[in-house]
Amino acid sequence: MKKTVIPLKRLIPGLIIGPASWLGPYIVMNSLFLPALIQHLNAANKVNLVALFSTCGMIVAAISNMIAGALSDRTKSRFGKRAPWILGGATVFMLSMILASFATNIPYLLIAWMIGQSALNFIVAPMVAWLDLAPKDGRGTASSAYGGLGMALGNNGFTVIGALFLSQYRLGFILFGIFTLIGTLIAVLIVHEPSSTEDVKHQEKKGSTFSFKEITQIFPKWAIGRDYYLALIGKLFQGVGNFAITGYILYIMTDFLHRGSNTQSSIQLINTIMLIFGILMGFVAGPISDKFKILKFPVAFSTIFLALGAITLFLLRNNVGIIVYAFSAGIGMGVWNSLDNLLNLEVIPDPNRVAFFLGVYNLGNTVTQAIAPVIAALVISWFGFSAIFIVSFIFSLVGGISMLCIKSVKR
Incomplete structure (x- = not known):
């Protein structure tokens, strides 16, 4: 057919x-x-x-x-x-x-x-x-x-x-x-x-x-759905890495960076830069992926930008760190949002259940927004605000590594 x-x-x-x-x-x-x-x-x-x-x-x-x-x-x-x-x-x-x-x-x-x-x-x-x-x-x-x-x-x-x-x-x-x-x-x-x-x-x-x-076998076993599960794991880890920071951005500005009266303008600056780069990547990431036949690598490596942004904000703790974080997170999330659904589409284990598997994959957005604040809250209470950036760094990298382990999509 x-x-x-x-x-x-x-x-x-x-x-x-x-x-x-x-x-x-x-x-x-x-x-x-x-x-x-x-x-x-x-x-x-x-x-x-x-x-x-x-x-x-x-x-x-x-x-x-x-x-x-x-x-x-x-x-x-x-x-x-x-x-x-x-x-x-x-x-x-x-x-x-x-x-x-x-x-x-x-x-x-x-x-x-x-x-x-x-x-x-x-x-x-x-x-x-x-x-x-x-x-x-x-x-x-x-x-x-x-x-x-x-x-x-x-x-x-x-x-x-x-x-x-x-x-x-x-x-x-x-x-x-x-x-x-x-x-x-x-x-x-x-x-x-x-x-x-x-x-x-x-x-x-x-x-x-x-x-x-x-009905009793809604999800295929690992041997069949390996790459799909790796993509789902990657999305969950990447999502926690991202939302761990964005979910606490107000408190990061007030309690960690001590921005005081500049808190609102700093948050606006981050959101503006991320929006601009998110839209820009939306225009260019897909066509570049189609032209050069690459998909797995840009999705996986986009998490490096998130990790880089998190660790830069942790190390610099000033205006430069805020700007670098916004640029890095904007590029990383822009590329990720543009291509991660397509990568998931390529590894779906049953082509007759596209909407079901894409729907489960997209639950990664909802689930991570609920999980990330809980993990971040525990880390902050145990180790302080500094540790939240390490968590974001590690989770983002694990998400990218999971994507790189996908075998059915070569590059």
Whole structure:
């Protein structure tokens, strides 16, 4: 059976608009509107409640991500495998955020937020699988569009607008929920997936149907999935190395570097430099990967830039150290975000379950954001702030070494 391919002129705009449309609103609501509403409803317990929402959200995200990926891999639709789930998830996410905006108590808000978290992952898992539709010689460019540009815009491009609605956070829930639906709809229309009915018929002829054996063997054994597991391990270690610093950047500036009144400007400088280099790498990393047929090496070596940035900030502890860290982390994360999904796509153990395995891999973002602060907090309490940079250095390098151990991707 001939593999479905979508031209880059359609795929790239969709891979930029799509992730920006769900990630941007989510970042704004999670970091601004949700804490504001929780504070309004129960100010005395706001810190513990934010932690509760975060923990419950991570659990719901992990479960729904795998389910969404598995279901979209099996979907028979004239609109394609991914589009029905993406639009369905966006619709439910919008409705749940509208419901959240009317919350008058914490249990109501928690239920609405968890429904939204589940729905969000029915966008995320199928959408990242669009990368598998890119032409063979354009996969790096497609991966850069998704991770380097779309995700960068989502992470950094919406917070400024969201801050304008901080005093009207209930309205913010509604508007950004609607934006998610509109943005994902535009992305789906641009990509315009072909029908998946023939794909499913082909799988059925091969006997690719659900069975008890398959359910009990969701993940393949090490001998089969070795390279996939190495990529997943690499992502987890790299993620901890990155978030160990970014999650405590405020306290690093105040308690370790003693920036005082310059704390805010220092953090803004770091974020600005990282955003610029993240977007720049999004433009160049993918095309360079396609042109020179290299993938494993730039992904693995990107962790060296993270490690270098961490150790420089530890050694210099001044403006030069801050700038070097921002440049190094910006380049490292820019290259990583642009290409790591593509590397994972190349080592997926079952080509019929692309969305499932990419979805599990992308859980590395959620899991590491939850794990890294815990590890960092323990290290800080035992050894002080200095040790956090050593942890970041070691974890980043281990992540890169894990990637280099992948055998099926030569370079």
